Amino acid sequence: MKQYDTVVIGTSAGGLGALTAILSVLPENFKLPILVVQHQPADADDFLHRHLNDLCQLNVKEASPGELIVAGRVYIAPRGYHLLVEESHRFSLSVDLPVNYAIPSIDVLFESAADVYKAKLIGVILTGANNDGALGLKEVKAQGGLTIVQAPDTAEVSCMPQAAIGMTKIDHILSLNEIASFLTKLNDVKDTDND
Amino acid sequence: MKNKKNIENDEIDCLLEAIWRRYGYDFRHYSRASIKRRIRHHMGLSDCQHISEMIPKIFHDESFFESLLNDLSISVTQMFRDPVVFNSIRQQIFPKLKTYARINIWHAGCSTGEEAYTLAILLEEEGLLNRAQIYATDFNNASIDKASRGIYPLKSLQNCNELYLSSGGKHKISDYYHANYEAIKFKQSLVDHITFAHHNLTCDQVFAQMHLILCRNVLIYFDKTLQNHVLDLCRDSLVSQGFLVLGDKENLDFTSVREDFDNFSQPHRIYRKRAGW
Numbered sequence: 001m002k003q004y005d006t007v008v009i010g011t012s013a014g015g016l017g018a019l020t021a022i023l024s025v026l027p028e029n030f031k032l033p034i035l036v037v038q039h040q041p042a043d044a045d046d047f048l049h050r051h052l053n054d055l056c057q058l059n060v061k062e063a064s065p066g067e068l069i070v071a072g073r074v075y076i077a078p079r080g081y082h083l084l085v086e087e088s089h090r091f092s093l094s095v096d097l098p099v100n101y102a103i104p105s106i107d108v109l110f111e112s113a114a115d116v117y118k119a120k121l122i123g124v125i126l127t128g129a130n131n132d133g134a135l136g137l138k139e140v141k142a143q144g145g146l147t148i149v150q151a152p153d154t155a156e157v158s159c160m161p162q163a164a165i166g167m168t169k170i171d172h173i174l175s176l177n178e179i180a181s182f183l184t185k186l187n188d189v190k191d192t193d194n195d
Numbered sequence: 196m197k198n199k200k201n202i203e204n205d206e207i208d209c210l211l212e213a214i215w216r217r218y219g220y221d222f223r224h225y226s227r228a229s230i231k232r233r234i235r236h237h238m239g240l241s242d243c244q245h246i247s248e249m250i251p252k253i254f255h256d257e258s259f260f261e262s263l264l265n266d267l268s269i270s271v272t273q274m275f276r277d278p279v280v281f282n283s284i285r286q287q288i289f290p291k292l293k294t295y296a297r298i299n300i301w302h303a304g305c306s307t308g309e310e311a312y313t314l315a316i317l318l319e320e321e322g323l324l325n326r327a328q329i330y331a332t333d334f335n336n337a338s339i340d341k342a343s344r345g346i347y348p349l350k351s352l353q354n355c356n357e358l359y360l361s362s363g364g365k366h367k368i369s370d371y372y373h374a375n376y377e378a379i380k381f382k383q384s385l386v387d388h389i390t391f392a393h394h395n396l397t398c399d400q401v402f403a404q405m406h407l408i409l410c411r412n413v414l415i416y417f418d419k420t421l422q423n424h425v426l427d428l429c430r431d432s433l434v435s436q437g438f439l440v441l442g443d444k445e446n447l448d449f450t451s452v453r454e455d456f457d458n459f460s461q462p463h464r465i466y467r468k469r470a471g472w
């Protein structure tokens with residue numbers, strides 16, 4: 001089984017429930033860092049990462065600029081900034097124009113992560129109401145990474161999964177439970193490989 | 196053999212080197228991921244197929260450089276961004292500045308000027324504007340030109356009154372400008388206390404005797420080396436016990452000036468230069 005270095009997840013409307021369903025079942029020893037963009041209104045508070053941190057075994061925090069990306073942590077993009085990954089595996093942030101009406105934008109994170117992690121990246125698109133992430137996921141695939149999309153008929157809002165599927169030949173189209181067990185299995189493989 | 200992406204990184208290195216040699220603008224210490232995005236975006240608008248094709252244009256076409264610079268400098272800004280911070284400047288910093296006969300403020304990386312006008316409004320409401328001078332600087336001449344005109348599209352002020360009120364605003368934001376259908380112009384009494392000027396944080400000199408420096412959402416684009424350089428500049432420009440305000444996601448931890456400043460209001464990224472410095 002091919003080894004992966006990082007998971008990126010993008011979602012908007014309905015994302016809180018979807019993220020909770022996946023992240024709360026991942027085991028404490030999960031080996032990959034997970035970088036998340038969830039669209040939020042500009043005046044939202046920091047409920048999202050606190051809430052997820054309470055429910056998950058993994059440590060969930062807001063990504064800060066210059067921070068080194070560490071395995072087994074979940075990083076949430078802060079509101080009002082695009083989140084990018086540097087070659088040094090550190091985060092950078094940008095105050096910039098919205099992309100697809102969104103800041104943070106999923107496309108921006110996915111494209112910069114694909115640049116850095118190339119074939120070792122897993123890109124995941126979940127429920128959402130616009131088409132942000134479709135181009136980003138295409139870039140993940142172009143760099144040889146693995147693409148996963150939530151099955152549209154299982155998504156609270158199906159636009160975003162559908163847009164992603166429309167643009168790229170997706171490797172796995174799965175329900176939330178299936179995505180969670182897929183990632184967990186991957187981790188078990190990584191575990192034995194490392195022994 | 197190098198793959199396509201590694202070649203692209205080398206092309207970007209060469210392009211930034213060309214900009215540096217030809218114009219003295221140093222983007223080599225900017226965070227690469229943002230720069231790469233901007234360069235790709237700019238290439239998409241040009242007739243170049245590869246990033247390296249932009250290099251001869253950099254050397255021989257100044258207008259091409261100007262427009263690339265405009266893209267690289269990321270000039271997005273707004274009035275009263277993070278209103279709680281401006282409230283804290285109003286409530287906590289201004290009372291400490293009241294003792295000075297003349298108040299010097301440096302706004303570094305002011306972009307198109309919205310934050311400088313924000314500050315002028317605050318000073319006016321706290322009765323300090325008549326003794327204050329704001330030096331607002333940026334290295335992007337197009338932004339500085341726009342800032343000096345003080346004219347903004349009316350629609351860019353959407354939600355602005357709300358933000359203004361949550362920053363502790365005492366009147367209506369519309370008291371501070373003249374408006375027609377599409378545009379607003381800030382009142383001359385505010386404009387008179389702001390000097391907009393070109394200044395490049397990577398290579399230009401300190402500003403002497405500043406009581407307050409705002410440098411928000413600029414350091415996030417810089418690597419550690421350049422951050423330390425700019426923070427040294429800020430420290431050396433401040434009077435003893437002067438104030439430094441950074442952006443919401445910026446802080447002094449792990450920087451070369453950490454020991455030179457006390458935390459004044461940690462959640463609002465407000466620092467105060469230690470006495471005796």
Ligand SMILES: C[S@@+](CC[C@H](N)C(=O)[O-])C[C@H]1O[C@@H](n2cnc3c(N)ncnc32)[C@H](O)[C@@H]1O
Binds near residue numbers: 269270412416
């Ligand atoms: C995202 S804007 C921030 C504007 C404003 N301070 C705010 O927070 O809304 C960043 C600004 O930093 C300026 N900047 C970047 N590098 C600079 C340099 N070396 N010297 C001066 N200004 C610089 C850019 O031109 C841009 O206007």
